[in-house]
Amino acid sequence: MAAPDTTPTKTLRHAAIVIVAGILATTLAQTEVLARLPLQNLIKNDLHLDRAANAAFFFWAGLAWYLKPFFGVVTDAFPLFGSRRKGYLIVGAALASLSWVAMIFTPRDYAHLLAVAIVLNVFMVICSTVIGGYMVETAQATAGSGRLTAIRQFVQQACSIFVGPLSGFLASVAFAWTAGASAMVVAVLIPVTILFLHERTLRISPTEVFGNARTQLRNIASARTMWGAAGLMALFYLAPGFGTAMFYRQQNDLHMTTQMQGFLGLIAGICGVSAALAYGLLCRKLNLRTLLIVSMSAGTVANLGYLFYSSWERAQVIDGLNGVGFTLAELALMDLAVRATPAGSEGLGFALMVSVRNFALFGTDWFGSVLIEKYGVSMETLIWANSLTTAITVPLVLLLPAAVVGRRDAEAAAVAGAPVAAVGEAKERARF
Template sequence: MSNPDRDEALPFSKMGLLLALGWGLTNIAYAIYDLPLKFVLKDELHLDAQQISKFFALGVFSNYVKPLAGILTDSVPLFGTRRRWYLILSLFFCGIGWLILGSVPRNYTTMLAVFATTYTMVMIISTTFGGVMVETAQRFAAAGRLTAQRIGMFRLGALAGGPLGGFLAKFPLLLTLSLSATLHFTLIPIVWFWLKEPQKATLNKDLWREAGQQLKGLVQSKVVLAAAGMIFLIAASPGFGTPLFFFQTNTLGLSKQFLGSLTLIGAAFGLLTATAYHKFCQKGSMRTLLIASIVIHALGTLFYLFYKTPGAAIAITALEGMTQTLAILPVYDLAARGTPKGSEALGYSIMMSVWNLTNSLSDWIGSTLFTKYSFDFSHLVWLNASTTALVLLVIPFLPKALMAKTDGNGLACDSF
């Protein structure tokens, strides 16, 4: 889909369906393996919260260099196409990687090496789909709607995969990862038949010079810099994702199946929120969306202070599903609207790299405070909520024209 005006370009409805299937099936696969892999690391390898957080921070290292994949899929064609063959090959090798991870000996180094290699394919899949999404969003002035769909499919993936992952955590890891592999293999024929590209793309011999120019354009974009700053502040506070897992299992004694059910609850309310955003982004201005989402998310995080019983866990998880979705939707929307044309995958991948790197460091810092320095869980909640509120300081620096626009009525990104 290198040229949105070509004859082979699919209409918006079909492109939306292709992206929905891509985001949906891959995120079901990721939701399925999350709990089983964490329990293997905790119960079989006997890792603490800091060590598990470090495993995932190192294992997803490729997420921190997503812009390199963005440059490749924007500028280096595979078999004459920019997106199609990147997706087909990475989906295949990702599926193979999950099968290998489920079969290797249970030791830290081996599992980390295989997980990191497999996750590199995950990163390429995500980056390539991101490039397709941004091209489609800019062609149809639908950044808000496609961003809502993307996050909605993430939540739908957790909705389907979370409870299944909690159930599969009682069985050998290979069973879980075989299902994750199957979902990736299933996407291959879908991409083959739906994402048609004329095999005319040629190698850009001035790749790095063009990449430098693209990076210069991105750095000079007030929208991109502001979006990156907001993503950093949202994710930068000491996180409590892994400490929460230990708090749930060791302190509250919640079962694997119950944790899977919590994932379902959070995903369901997140999906409802994304659906509402899909409608509201066409009516409310970007400024209204950003301010409301940040305030609601910061206040919602404080409810984790009452995370004391299974009943409270259900209610707070539902609330978090809404507030977390609200926090990230407008920022991703902003990133999609503000990415300069010609740098779709690169610009979007930079936003995601900032999010992924900061989020991993955040969880590792929070886990370190929790494990090594005996920080109380409630302290991490206060730190997280207060840092999230700082995002409001970035909003006045965004271009006023862009902030006043609604989805479907956007300005060209190169206007800023």
């Protein structure tokens, strides 16, 4: 008798190890995560700049994240050292780590810090794009989009559990500690990639390389489902943001220390982990359309809680509820992004949809800060505008095709009836 085929389990296990390490590295070591409170505090209290300048720093620092589709084309179509994933991860992680070291010696002024942050994020985006493409192709080959998306979000939220207090502490000490810690975190991705990410060596001519790039662009241009999903994500996130403005309210009005702000991140992280665990179970019982409606509605309702953000006690409850609501919405939208990405263009397609989210999220935060600083718009008005805009997108879920959102997680494998290895080989031929 033939031995049982354990390829799906083994594939998911190895993918989970690489994805967990990749998400840890590309989440924690971003300027917007572990370093966000230290940088916000530095810009506000050392450089004495307003909300708009503070939010603008993070918007421009993340410039490469809005150009993520470009990196998707490069990594999908141009192998590095005969590799579409492994080579890019090793080189990107090494250069990102070195960039954080360079941040230690950067003069403490707005322009120099911003310039290094922009360069740093280029290498972070390379790593993130590769991890995203690897996750998508593995999820599609094993019909595990919900589970792998839940793992991704679980790790991100788990990061918040200790990032909050740690970031709050780092904001109270020399910035070199923040840069050094971030450099070590992203460097961990190098040995994990070497040990657990295995690829066949690709040998292609320069003519084939440019042909691959053209194929990727044609594939994406004709992917109507992917564009519909990207449009839904853009509308959900395209609302006046108030993240930076809330940071100033916490310090100026509620007199919170950076440690207290970090503790709020801890609460949100714990609640977010709970939401990720719940989603990992629900995705196998409910179809994605139902999950999208429920999760996006939960995110909208939780957002309205910030209308009552007037004390330390209320802040803990509201940030906890938002940790659940926003995490559920993010999970469902990322699950949609994974399913809607066309096979053979995993890096580019997923990067395109994620870049829509990044641009909207950080751009609207800057926009919201400008509305407060220059036009005197109240925080409450921003909260209402944000919540109403996201609420409008919920009924649009009904317009998404049933082929994408009408099934539960793991159902595709039973329908396809093909072993994972065969699916993977077919995708390789489609790419090259």
